[in-house]
Structures are given as C-alpha cells and as structure tokens.
Amino acid sequence: MSSLRGIQQPELSKKLYKLIKTENHQVSAYETASRESQSVASQLSEWGETQDDAVSDISDKLGVLLAEIAEQEDLFAQHLEDSRGVLKQIRNTESSVQPTRNHKTKIQDEIQKLKYKEPTSPKLVTLEQELVRAEAQSLVAEAQLTNVTRQKFKEAYDLHTAAIIERAEKQIMLAQQARRLVNLLDDTPTVPGEERAPFENSEAAREVLNDAEAGLRNYSPSIEPIHSAAGRLGVNAMPGSIEQEAAQPRIMQQAEEIVQSPQQQETVGRGGQVPYYSTSETTYVAA
Amino acid sequence: MSSLRGIQQPELSKKLYKLIKTENHQVSAYETASRESQSVASQLSEWGETQDDAVSDISDKLGVLLAEIAEQEDLFAQHLEDSRGVLKQIRNTESSVQPTRNHKTKIQDEIQKLKYKEPTSPKLVTLEQELVRAEAQSLVAEAQLTNVTRQKFKEAYDLHTAAIIERAEKQIMLAQQARRLVNLLDDTPTVPGEERAPFENSEAAREVLNDAEAGLRNYSPSIEPIHSAAGRLGVNAMPGSIEQEAAQPRIMQQAEEIVQSPQQQETVGRGGQVPYYSTSETTYVAA
Numbered sequence: 001m002s003s004l005r006g007i008q009q010p011e012l013s014k015k016l017y018k019l020i021k022t023e024n025h026q027v028s029a030y031e032t033a034s035r036e037s038q039s040v041a042s043q044l045s046e047w048g049e050t051q052d053d054a055v056s057d058i059s060d061k062l063g064v065l066l067a068e069i070a071e072q073e074d075l076f077a078q079h080l081e082d083s084r085g086v087l088k089q090i091r092n093t094e095s096s097v098q099p100t101r102n103h104k105t106k107i108q109d110e111i112q113k114l115k116y117k118e119p120t121s122p123k124l125v126t127l128e129q130e131l132v133r134a135e136a137q138s139l140v141a142e143a144q145l146t147n148v149t150r151q152k153f154k155e156a157y158d159l160h161t162a163a164i165i166e167r168a169e170k171q172i173m174l175a176q177q178a179r180r181l182v183n184l185l186d187d188t189p190t191v192p193g194e195e196r197a198p199f200e201n202s203e204a205a206r207e208v209l210n211d212a213e214a215g216l217r218n219y220s221p222s223i224e225p226i227h228s229a230a231g232r233l234g235v236n237a238m239p240g241s242i243e244q245e246a247a248q249p250r251i252m253q254q255a256e257e258i259v260q261s262p263q264q265q266e267t268v269g270r271g272g273q274v275p276y277y278s279t280s281e282t283t284y285v286a287a
Numbered sequence: 288m289s290s291l292r293g294i295q296q297p298e299l300s301k302k303l304y305k306l307i308k309t310e311n312h313q314v315s316a317y318e319t320a321s322r323e324s325q326s327v328a329s330q331l332s333e334w335g336e337t338q339d340d341a342v343s344d345i346s347d348k349l350g351v352l353l354a355e356i357a358e359q360e361d362l363f364a365q366h367l368e369d370s371r372g373v374l375k376q377i378r379n380t381e382s383s384v385q386p387t388r389n390h391k392t393k394i395q396d397e398i399q400k401l402k403y404k405e406p407t408s409p410k411l412v413t414l415e416q417e418l419v420r421a422e423a424q425s426l427v428a429e430a431q432l433t434n435v436t437r438q439k440f441k442e443a444y445d446l447h448t449a450a451i452i453e454r455a456e457k458q459i460m461l462a463q464q465a466r467r468l469v470n471l472l473d474d475t476p477t478v479p480g481e482e483r484a485p486f487e488n489s490e491a492a493r494e495v496l497n498d499a500e501a502g503l504r505n506y507s508p509s510i511e512p513i514h515s516a517a518g519r520l521g522v523n524a525m526p527g528s529i530e531q532e533a534a535q536p537r538i539m540q541q542a543e544e545i546v547q548s549p550q551q552q553e554t555v556g557r558g559g560q561v562p563y564y565s566t567s568e569t570t571y572v573a574a
Contacts, residue, residue, distance in 0.1 A: 013339060015330065015333055015345060016334050019327060019331055019334055020324045022323060022327050022330055023323075023327050025319075025323045026320065026323035026324050026326075026327055027319035029317075029319040029322075029323050030316075030320050032312075032316040032319070033313065033316035033317050033320055033507075034314050036309060036310075036312045036313035037313050037317075039309045039312075039313075040306060040309050040310050040313055043302065043305055043306040043309055044306055046302055046306075047302040047303050047306055049313050050375055050441050051303060051436065052433065054437075055436060055440065058440075059440070062444060064442075067338050069451060087496065099444075100530060105505050110541040136479075139479035139480045139541075140479045141498075141533070142479070142481070143476075143477050143478060143479040143481065146477055146483065147474075147476040147477060149342060150341075150342065150472060150474035151474045151476075152470060152475070153342065153345075153346070153469075153472065154469050154474050156464075157465065157469045158466070159347060159464045159467065161462040161463075161466050161469070162462075162466075164356065164458050164459070164461075164462040165459050165462050165463070165476055167455070168454070168455035168456070168457065168458050168459045168462070171449070172452050172455045172456065173453075174451075175448040175449075175451040175455070176448075176452070176510075176511065178444065178448045178512055179444075179445070179448050179510065179513055180511070181450075182440075182441055182444045182445065182448070183498040183511075183514055184511055185437060185440065186437070187434075187437035187438045187440075187441050187514065187515055187516055187517040188516040188517070189438075189516075189517055189524070190425045190430050190433060190434060190526075191430060191525065191534065192423075192426035192429075192430040192525075192534070192538045192541070193426045193430070193537075193538060193541040193542075194430065196433065200358040223463075223466065224463065224466055224467070224470075226466055226469050226470055227470055228474055229473065229474055229475040229476075230474040230475070230476055235421065237388060237476070238474040238476060238479075238548065239477075239478060240479060247479070249479075251479045251480060255480075256365040256478040256480070262539065
C-alpha cells in the first residue's frame with residue numbers, strides 16, 4: 001500500500017517524502033521505547049514489594065524516577081513529530097512546484113515539434129507568449145521553493161535538536177537523582193542468621209524525589225538560538241517587502257529575457273530538453 | 288511460548304523474570320530507534336544532494352551529526368543490555384534459593400503429618416535433625432540472596448543510570464554542534480529571478496564536524512560514583528572475612544535454636560504453614 005502511494009509522489013518531493021515516512025517509524029520506535037520503559041519502571045516497583053524494607057523503598061522510588069525518564073522519551077517523540085510536521089511543509093511546496101515545471105516543459109516540447117513540422121505556423125507566436133508566462137510562473141515558484149525550503153529546514157532542525165537537548169538535560173538531572181537514591185542502599189554483606197539493620201534512609205530517599213520534582217519544575221533549556229532572516233516571508237513565500245502585483249511586470253520582463261536568451265533558444269533547439277526533469281512527469285499533471 | 292516459560296519460573300524469581308523480559312523489549316525498541324534514526328540521517332543527506340550548494344552542504348553534514356546521535360542510541364541499548372545482565376544474576380540467585388525454601392517446607396509438612404498420625408514415631412527425631420540442617424542451609428541461602436540482591440541491584444542501576452547520562456551528554460554536545468551548523472544556512476528570502484549568493488560557509492561547516500569529532504574523542508562522563516561495600520563479598524556471596532567451614536558450627540547452632548523456638552514450633556503446629564510461599568511450588572522442585 002504505502003509503496004504504491006510513494007510512486008504517486010512527484011519526482012521533486014520523492015526524497016523528502018521517503019525521509020518523512022522513515023521519521024514516522026523513528027517516532028513510533030521512541031513511543032515504543034517510552035512504553036516499554038514505563039513497564040520496566042512499574043515492574044521494578046512491583047518486584048521491590050517482595051523485598052526487605054530498604055530494597056523495597058529504594059526500588060519503588062527508583063521506579064518513579066525511571067517512569068519520569070520514560071515520560072521524557074514520549075515527550076521527545078512528540079517533539080520529533082512536530083519537527084516532522086515542519087518538513088512536510090517543504091515537501092508540500094515541492095509537490096506544488098512540480099506542475100509549474102511540467103507545464104513549462106510541455107510548452108517547450110510543443111514549440112519544438114511545431115518548429116520541425118510547420119516552421120512558419122502562426123501558432124508559434126502564441127506558444128512563445130505562453131512560454132513567457134510559464135517562465136514567469138516558474139520564476140515565482142522556484143523562488144517560493146527556495147524560500148520555504150531554507151526557512152522550514154532551519155525551523156525543523158531547530159525543533160529536532162532542541163528536542164534532543166531537552167530530553168538529555170532532563171534525563172541527566174533525573175539519572176543523577178537516581179544515582180543519589182541507589183547510593184542510599186547499603187550493600188554491606190551479611191552473614192547467615194544476621195539481621196539487617198533497620199532502613200534509616202527513608203527520609204533521604206523522599207528528599208531525592210522532591211529534588212527531582214523541583215528539578216523538572218524549574219527546568220529551562222540551555223540552547224543557543226537558531227537565527228532566522230525569514231521573518232519577512234509573506235503568505236506567498238516571498239519577502240514581505242515585495243508586493244506581488246507591483247513585482248509582476250518586472251518578473252514578466254525577466255521571463256521574456258530568459259525565453260529569448262540564446263542559451264534557452266539553443267536548449268529548445270536541441271530537442272526540447274530542459275535541465276530540470278524528465279518529460280515522463282507530464283503524466284503526473286494529467287493525473 | 289514465552290508465557291509458558293514464565294509459568295515454569297519459581298515463584299521467588301517470577302517478578303524479576305518479568306522485568307528482565309520487558310527490559311529485553313526496551314532494548315529492542317532502542318535498537319529500532321537507532322536504526323530508524325540512522326536511515327533518517329542518510330535520507331536527509333540524499334535529499335540534500337538535489338538541493339542548491341548551501342542546503343546540500345549543510346544537510347549532508349547535519350546528516351553526519353544525526354547519524355552519530357543515532358549511533359549513541361545503539362550504544363545506549365548495549366549498555367541497557369549490560370545492566371539487564373546484572374539483574375539476571377539476582378534472578379538466578381532467587382531461582383536457586385527456591386529449592387532450599389521448598390525443602391524446608393517439605394520436612395516441616397512431613398513432621399506435621401507424622402505428629403498427627405503417629406506422634407510417638409522414632410522417625411520424628413530423624414526428621415527434626417533433618418529440619419535443623421534444612422534451616423541451616425536456608426540461613427545461608429537467604430544471606431546469600433540478600434547479599435547478591437543488594438550488590439547487584441546497585442551495580443545494575445549504576446550501569447543503567449550511567450548509560451542514560453552518557454547518551455545524554457554526548458547527544459547534547461552533538462545537538463549543539465548541529466545547531467551551529469543549521470545557523471550557517473542563510474534563509475533570507477529571495478525574489479523571483481534573483482540568484483542566491485554563493486555559499487561561503489563551507490569551511491565553517493567543516494569546522495563544526497571537526498569540533499564534534501573532537502568532542503566525542505575527548506568525552507569523559509561526569510557522574511558521581513555509586514559506592515559499594517560489597518567488595519568483600521566472597522565466591523559464596525558471603526563476606527570474604529567469613530570462613531565457610533569455621534562458620535558452620537555457629538550456623539548449625541542458630542538453626543537449631545530457630546527450629547526449637549516456640550514461634551517456629553507454633554508455625555509447624557498450625558499445619559505446616561510457612562511465611563514465605565505456597566506449597567504449590569513443590570511441583571517445581573520435582574520438575
């Protein structure tokens with residue numbers, strides 16, 4: 001099922017589509033790890049119930065800390081999912097740019113065929129005007145794509161790396177408290193028939209849990225900010241200072257220059273080959 | 288299959304058996320998370336190949352850092368497995384103590400029956416001598432169990448928490464370098480037809496990877512040690528200062544006192560009930 005859906009993805013977004021799918025598996029793996037770690041934590045506490053007072057108290061409280069460490073694993077999975085959502089915005093833009101590229105190639109193909117079959121056809125003029133419009137549309141689409149890609153790339157990996165750091169910092173704090181707790185258990189060996197001294201660290205163990213709770217409550221991440229200059233990006237994925245309508249004449253002129261340029265003429269002349277993609281993509285537009 | 292095997296576990300080690308089994312799933316989940324994260328890292332690098340120079344370079348190097356972060360996840364799974372191996376030593380001791388407990392109960396049961404059926408039987412004297420020996424064996428076994436439990440409990444959670452801290456510290460370092468890398472990408476929006484300036488941070492990006500490598504190379508964990516007083520534990524899970532043979536007469540005397548004590552007599556008198564376990568366990572010894 002999923003591989004069939006993969007085939008339907010336009011060429012341009014295929015790689016990112018695959019990455020986003022694998023990230024889904026990655027998120028699931030961390031969710032599973034969190035669940036299993038939660039189970040381990042409660043089973044440790046259950047085992048402790050069958051033990052002497054000291055082992056029982058320490059293992060119960062250690063279970064609490066391990067459950068909290070497991071909880072952070074689930075939070076991490078959620079944050080990875082957020083980062084994944086941002087990458088989807090790049091993939092969607094990639095998908096939406098594909099028809100624009102296809103449309104331009106289709107016109108270039110038509111011009112090429114007509115020049116060969118009917119070099120004096122008046123339809124050539126219409127087609128070349130159409131190509132200029134397609135080129136203008138393409139210039140806009142490609143600018144949008146690079147703008148969205150860079151902005152969202154930075155945003156996605158800002159979230160992703162911040163999630164790694166948050167999980168790590170909280171888990172270090174919790175694991176350090178867990179070590180303090182384990183140190184409260186005396187493992188001096190006994191001889192047969194000797195009773196162990198009563199457990200006197202119950203209060204200290206309670207203190208460890210309080211400190212861990214306070215640590216989580218007062219947590220704030222220590223990360224260097226990731227800077228973005230994309231704040232000015234308007235709804236059309238263009239710099240906010242650019243008014244779409246005012247820019248239109250300039251873009252059209254630029255598109256015309258590209259279409260009339262010797263290089264472009266030559267490209268069309270060489271049999272409709274374009275640098276970006278294969279014409280097999282046309283089927284996607286028709287679909 | 289696995290639940291049938293669970294049933295065969297002696298009562299005493301059932302809870303720890305379950306915990307160790309769940310930890311196996313936990314380890315697997317982290318191995319999966321590592322594998323999926325590795326795939327995500329290489330797919331990011333592959334996607335980058337289709338992008339402009341800047342995005343290509345940054346995403347390729349970010350892929351390297353993410354792959355290293357994924358590698359730490361696998362190392363973490365290995366360390367959890369080590370900790371799990373230590374818990375198995377407690378479970379094995381628990382299993383080995385079970386027959387001793389069962390043996391003692393069996394004799395207590397026999398004495399109880401005989402006292403009812405044939406109160407003057409000379410076999411009662413033999414059985415009570417046997418009970419003293421069983422009690423002595425039990426004293427040794429229970430001392431071994433508490434000694435092994437406490438020592439290995441501390442050792443297992445020393446490894447477990449140290450693994451959490453090591454993964455976290457290394458991943459923080461790598462994620463911080465990843466953020467430095469992402470900051471090298473300029474996401475200033477472009478207007479249609481505008482060319483992006485050539486990527487000039489290639490050297491700085493290389494520097495980030497070098498720093499990350501050096502960071503891993505020079506890594507040393509910052510953990511507070513977990514203290515153990517079990518160092519004197521001999522091969523028989525007894526304090527090293529105790530000579531087994533020299534201790535034997537004392538243990539036998541203690542066992543005799545326990546068997547002759549009014550409380551124990553009363554317990555036997557109340558129908559062979561013992562505080563530790565149900566008699567259904569006898570089937571295990573026979574198996």
